[in-house]
Amino acid sequence: MYREKYEYWLNSPYIDEKGKFELKNINDEREIEDRFYKDLEFGTGGLRGIIGLGTNRMNIYTVGKATEGLSKYLIKKYKKDISVAIAYDCRIMSREFAQTAACNLCANGIKVNLFKTLHPTPMLSYAVRELKCKAGIVITASHNPKQYNGYKVYGEDGGQITDDWANEILSNIESIEDFSEIKHISMDEAENRDLLYIIGEEIDTSYIEKVKNLVIRKEFVRSHAENLKVIYTPLHGTGNIPVRRTLKELGYKNVFVVEEQEKPDGNFPTAAYPNPEDPKVFHLALDMAKDIRPDIIFGTDPDCDRLGVVVKDSLGEYRVLTGNQVGVLLTDYILSSLKEFNKLPENGEIVKTIVTTEMAADIAREYKVNLINVLTGFKYIGEKIKEFEEEGDKKYIFGFEESYGYLAGDFVRDKDAVIASTLVCEMTLYYKMKGKSLYEALIDLYKKYGFYREKLIPIELKGKKGHEKIETIMHCLRHSMKRVLGDVKIVKKLDYKLSVEKDLVNISEKNIELPKSNVLKFIMEDKSWFVVRPSGTEPKIKIYLSVIGRSLEDSQNKMTVLEKNVMDIIRNAD
Incomplete structure (x- = not known):
């Protein structure tokens, strides 16, 4: 399957010669598989991935396809008078990805308010609200290493899109079967058609005034x-x-x-x-x-x-x-x-x-x-x-x-x-x-x-095998977890995927009134707890630990024991 996608990109008239040259010069079959074994996932955080050519990479083609799907969704939802704000950070290709998104939106008749220079993500959220846009895009991979970039989508309230929005946008993205369906005009044409506007200094100034007004004393x-x-x-x-x-x-x-x-x-x-x-x-x-x-x-x-x-x-x-x-x-x-x-x-x-x-x-x-x-x-x-x-x-x-x-x-x-x-x-x-x-x-x-102490242990598991290992760990914890961790009883198990909180002492359960998510939380008799959660944006599974001690030293000792017991379970999951 991945080979078919690879050949399609190599032969597509929409992939430029520089891109084809990059693809042709990949000598490692595993690298080709990793680039094409799946499409870069569009979730509630949008897109995030390594920069490069391929369906599982951040590039102008995956950004264009995601934006075409977003354009279709916005037109269905709002019909007319649609505007979108776009910001970008300092990362490699951020400006190019922002312009790609802007040109696609404008080609679909959607007005774009684009920051002229790099700006923080929260200022994009502010601009969406202040300019009364229907959506916002920020090009960033937040704190990831330099080889990553990303594409985050915001709703008209200035918040990151909800699960429902994400699913509907994804459905529109998946309906695009060919690069020819992705619309595009030049920046000059977008400006000439009064579809592209550059965000001015007044947004920066009004934002900073509001920040200053949050000072309490x-x-x-x-x-x-x-x-x-x-x-x-x-x-x-x-x-x-x-x-x-x-x-x-x-x-x-x-x-x-x-x-x-x-x-x-x-x-x-x-x-x-x-x-x-x-x-x-x-x-x-x-x-x-x-x-x-x-x-x-x-x-x-x-x-x-x-x-x-x-x-x-x-x-x-x-x-x-x-x-x-x-x-x-x-x-x-x-x-x-x-x-x-x-x-x-x-x-x-x-x-x-x-x-x-x-x-x-x-x-x-x-x-x-x-x-x-x-x-x-x-x-x-x-x-x-x-x-x-x-x-x-x-x-x-x-x-x-x-x-x-x-x-x-x-x-x-x-x-x-x-x-x-x-x-x-x-x-x-x-x-x-x-x-x-x-x-x-x-x-x-x-x-x-009380002397609270918390710790996060991220475990990186890359590629297809890593993804399978993460699924194995979650299945083991969900179905095979014992009711004692070390010498401490587990009193509650919260499964956010099944929306069920189980009281293991009184043998009862109740619904969790939150959206479904593949997360498990175990609470112990001594009020310590741990959570296991696959990352939604990185090839990682994250382990969160928490204890309460009588002193800094006591909490550290408790954390050492909890970490050992939890990691033994994670390592032995099969």
Whole structure:
């Protein structure tokens, strides 16, 4: 089957000679199989894959086909007066893919608002809402290595598309049988036909004004901002301009940027894996810190929707915080500050994902605020904001996920590292002026709520065999899992694919009121838990672990035991 697709591409008049040359010079049969054994999957996250020729790769042909399917869907849904916003990041081919998508949409009579230069993903979400578009596209592979790129689709609310949208778009994509069905006009023709518009500075300015308005202690920040010393790295991505501009306009004068990582560069020369979840990306910032001694270090990923934070501990050493730790710090700071100013809404809501720390639930209870769990993926947090807005009975306050994504405010419907960096600076400044570091504030929370510790173990399983192994692991856990892990009883099993939560102690079950997803969660008698979830965008299966201890050392010891027991099951799955 893959050979037929390979030959079709080699002989198609729609594949340019450069592309055919690349295909003809593949000498490894396994490489040909990997490129053509399937189509690059279009899911709720859109497309993501390695750049190159082939049906299982990111290229102008797969992007064109996906956009043709999106065009068909939008025309069926909205009939007329359709517009789409498009943004792109610093990655290799991002601009070309954005222009390919724009030219296809315009060829279908759909108006396009295209950012002239690279912009963060959250600013695309904002532009969709502000320009009243029916959809949005951002070309990015987020924090993946340089050989990847991706294509994410947003709905008219500014949130990532729902499962229903994705399925209908996929159906339209799958109906395209030949490259000749993919429409295309030139950029010049699109502009001449008044179908292509370049997004101007006014969108940037209005977005940054709204970000600045999220500051809770406005007068405090205005008076003390220059006392905070910050090192920031954009990791060669899109965050450099909006993050620095926002902080500068708020009065933060001592923001030092890692020069080697300042300029956009899709090759990521100083960070092969440009993910702020990886402590190694901060090595240059930590070198700078020896002289500057900042109060805080933070970095944004290439499309500036994730934020990683580094703080000084009680000994003056710098520590990289986890996404869960930053999330609980922000949750507590926002809720306590709103309460202090009598602005905490009675119907307030905190939203987190099912793999994110339960410590947030403890904090929410302390402030008598409700907390909602959603499936993994920030789009589900965005869906909740839309739901609250439409029903009018709840007020969104803050949402976060363990993978370094945070959002306050409702003018963006995806995780936003520009907003997060602003709030982290305010929070750090607040504690500094009280004579306390952010790390000390975290320890105070642990002493109050318990020493929570979480860990993520991603296991990369590439290609067809890797995909089969992932299916084997999930089948084994779903059908053959024992009721004891080590010497700790498993008290609950949550199967999000079957939408069933089983109470293994009282032998009862209830429905899970969330969309179906191939995820399993096991909760133990001591309140520790683990989740196993195949990634929707990468050839990986992800293992999430959580424990609660009486001290940092106790929680580490518990984590060591839990990790060993879970990984033994994963390794032996057959």
